[in-house]
Amino acid sequence: MTARKAGRRPASTPSVGRQEIWEAIRLQAGGFTAASLSTASGANRKTIEDYLRCLHPAGVIERAGEDGWRLADDRGHHAPRLNRAGKPVVQGAGTENMWRSMRMLATFSPRDISAHSSTPEVQVTEPTAKSYCGMLLRCGYLRVIRKASPGVRQATYRLIRNSGPKPPQVQRVKRIYDPNTGEVHMPGER
Structure with missing residues (x-):
């Protein structure tokens, strides 16, 4: 334990x-x-x-x-994510950006997600996007539209479980916690 x-x-x-x-x-x-x-x-x-x-x-x-x-400064509906110095927190921003991109794109590859999710402040690498896509696939959030061909092309996915605006979180114990529903999803379940 x-x-x-x-x-x-x-x-x-x-x-x-x-x-x-x-x-x-x-x-x-x-x-x-x-x-x-x-x-x-x-x-x-x-x-x-x-x-x-x-x-x-x-x-x-x-x-x-x-x-x-x-x-003094109403920043809209979403709570400002700030540290004690009053500076924006960027931890988790890559996952938020990837989830937002997945929700907006009809189909996508990890390369697409990396490109659409990177900003000057937050860099999302292709391996990070591939890992997140893989976990979401195993937990029933994505469907493979076109299989990968090693060395030729990456897999293409479609989001099939759009549970809400907050990104599903990969936990250390290799499961997904969905803050939109409060549910925990294990790899292999659909």
Whole structure:
């Protein structure tokens, strides 16, 4: 048995996180406290305070009184992904970009996914795209449209399980957790 970091939940355990806190912030844009956000979102105070410490240096929120805050820069529906210095977090952005590309393209190869998912800030390599496609295929998210011919062409896929906007996550134990449905999928299941 392996030890787990204290306080860390497995990815398949539902929890209240930054998105719910962000939605509560937007509802209370004119003024809020950690306590009012906790009541509105159901998140615990420590999680809320940690997130506020990320939003403040980015200028997303500003002080309003001694222990209050107000929204200074509404960045839309999706919770800003920021570190404690207020800088954007790019970890996981490659997977988000690959999933978005798969949802937009009718058919694709790993090379297509790599090209459509890379940005100046996030580079998605062909081996990374091939690995992600392979895992999604084994878990029933993709169908092979044209088989690969080694040294000639890559396989071509079509997305057949478009479960929502959040990318399915490959877990260390080689299974897929789908944050859109809360389901866990094992390789070989359809």
